[in-house]
Amino acid sequence: xxxxxxxxxxxxxxxxxxxxxxxxxxxxxxxxxxxxxxxxxxxxxxxxxxxxxxxxxxxxxxxxxxxxxxxxxxxxxxxxxxxxxxxxxxxxxxxxxxxxxxxxxxxxxxxxxxxxxxxxxxxxxxxxxxxxxxxxxxxxxxxxxxxxxxxxxxxxxxxxxxxxxxx
Numbered sequence: 001x002x003x004x005x006x007x008x009x010x011x012x013x014x015x016x017x018x019x020x021x022x023x024x025x026x027x028x029x030x031x032x033x034x035x036x037x038x039x040x041x042x043x044x045x046x047x048x049x050x051x052x053x054x055x056x057x058x059x060x061x062x063x064x065x066x067x068x069x070x071x072x073x074x075x076x077x078x079x080x081x082x083x084x085x086x087x088x089x090x091x092x093x094x095x096x097x098x099x100x101x102x103x104x105x106x107x108x109x110x111x112x113x114x115x116x117x118x119x120x121x122x123x124x125x126x127x128x129x130x131x132x133x134x135x136x137x138x139x140x141x142x143x144x145x146x147x148x149x150x151x152x153x154x155x156x157x158x159x160x161x162x163x164x165x166x167x
Contacts, residue, residue: 003042007050010036016056026055116142119157124148138163 001009013036014021014028021032030047034040120141122133126148133139138152138160145151152160 003046004050006037006039007033007042007047011051011054022056027051028054028056114144115151118142119152119160120145120149121152121156122149 010033011028014032016022021029023029028047028051030042030044033042033047117140119138122135122137122139124135124147126133126146128141128146128149129139133149138156141149
């Protein structure tokens with residue numbers, strides 16, 4: 001059996017419903033052909049030569065012949081320009097807009113207010129900053145105040161500062 005025949009025989013084991021059996025452009029997956037043929041000696045060029053018309057129709061899952069334009073090289077397109085201001089994980093503008101009391105209906109005064117780098121005190125057990133916060137624990141917070149936290153008053157800020165200085 002020639003290598004071309006072995007590739008054609010292996011292609012019979014391809015399942016058009018399995019995404020892993022196919023490349024993004026619809027051609028058979030070389031890796032899957034290696035598995036079915038039980039050899040890694042097959043190159044992509046040999047696969048394309050043996051099965052030039054074998055494609056997966058991704059809309060119906062059936063095999064389809066390639067379009068006449070499939071063999072033509074695709075034109076290079078420029079990537080889209082980057083936005084003027086890139087969004088980052090610390091970009092708080094969207095949170096501030098969502099926290100605007102004129103646009104949203106706060107359920108209870110202070111718990112809906114947006115704060116930035118503010119010392120808060122946990123009033124109940126809550127989760128923030130990759131850890132569980134216990135009642136009475138103080139920490140700095142940026143975002144919309146949760147129902148389980150409150151802004152630290154002057155006395156609590158002083159206690160937090162003393163704790164850090166002595167701690």
